[in-house]
């Protein structure tokens with residue numbers, strides 16, 4: 001699956017949930033709480049493959065799934081730049097101190113496994129947008 005395939009597919013899933021919650025007239029705060037990991041595992045099992053194993057992508061007590069992936073993630077399926085023999089496909093726009101570059105053969109991908117930036121309640125509240133694609137509008141590097 002390419003980054004773009006995942007991105008478009010995830011946008012649809014996110015939108016469907018938002019439509020359901022707004023039809024029920026949930027407030028912003030209630031929507032944010034709905035996207036907390038434990039609730040999502042219970043009510044939205046198809047949103048993330050990790051839910052089937054009840055496994056968090058980051059071992060933290062409060063984990064918001066609202067901004068999965070991350071508004072600061074940048075990707076380009078055809079490659080962003082060539083670095084010697086390797087191709088870089090993604091990077092972090094804010095150069096998070098907890099992010100890193102993962103090298104997989106001749107491919108370089110941003111590794112966010114140790115970064116918690118988009119998963120906290122504070123971040124989601126501050127950057128909240130019901131339109132996930134709008135919130136993620138800078139992720140696609142063209």
Ligand code: SF4
Pocket residue numbers: 070071072073074091092093094095096098099100110111112115116117118
């Ligand atoms: S390293 Fe952190 S801030 Fe940067 S793209 Fe990944 S999750 Fe987002």
